Amino acid sequence: MTCVGSITKATLRLANATASNTNQIIHLNERFEIVSLVGTLNKAPHLHICLSDKDGKTVGGHVISDLEVFTTAEIVIGECTGLQFTREMDDRTGFPELVISSRSEKV
Template structure:
């Protein structure tokens, strides 16, 4: 289902070594009062990540990959409403890639340069979807503050 077009606001962040990427993004969203935030771009590196793999279901959530080492962030996409829904792709020192649904433990190695967007005319929330068994995105039109 398509939603209405929305005006856009953009924010740039740089996180330093040792920062928790997910927590830092969630904290920024709360502090800035964003209601429909999403990741536009992210480049940088991590030393750890916890990802849920594609084979997981609502009843089989143990398909989890714990990563430790040095990884380049190849892609980070998703929404950052109160229950963030992010997917991450990382490459290792040999260029091999792995990705999945972000569960946490995203520790920045050297930097994370992030561009966030907010749809100013929309509001994002999540509601449990009985068909998928997961909280899924709900997009609502909002009046401009």
């Protein structure tokens, strides 16, 4: 639901990336404040983060890997007990996209 804290390392895919053009990836290796962290947690977590540097400038994107906490990460997680979150490949985007269904439905 929310997260604040700080990191020293992150690898992010930027908004311009496509399934065939993944060179829009950045590797960050300095101290950043976590301004926001949102997404879904399932077998394949899907997280987006917004970070603020020492000058207050922000950068954000899809968390790929290497999210290393510096001092703390205060994470509040909510659970939707009646829903199931899965991902299915979308031929249009080239990425696995979120599918939400009732837990009573067969997936």
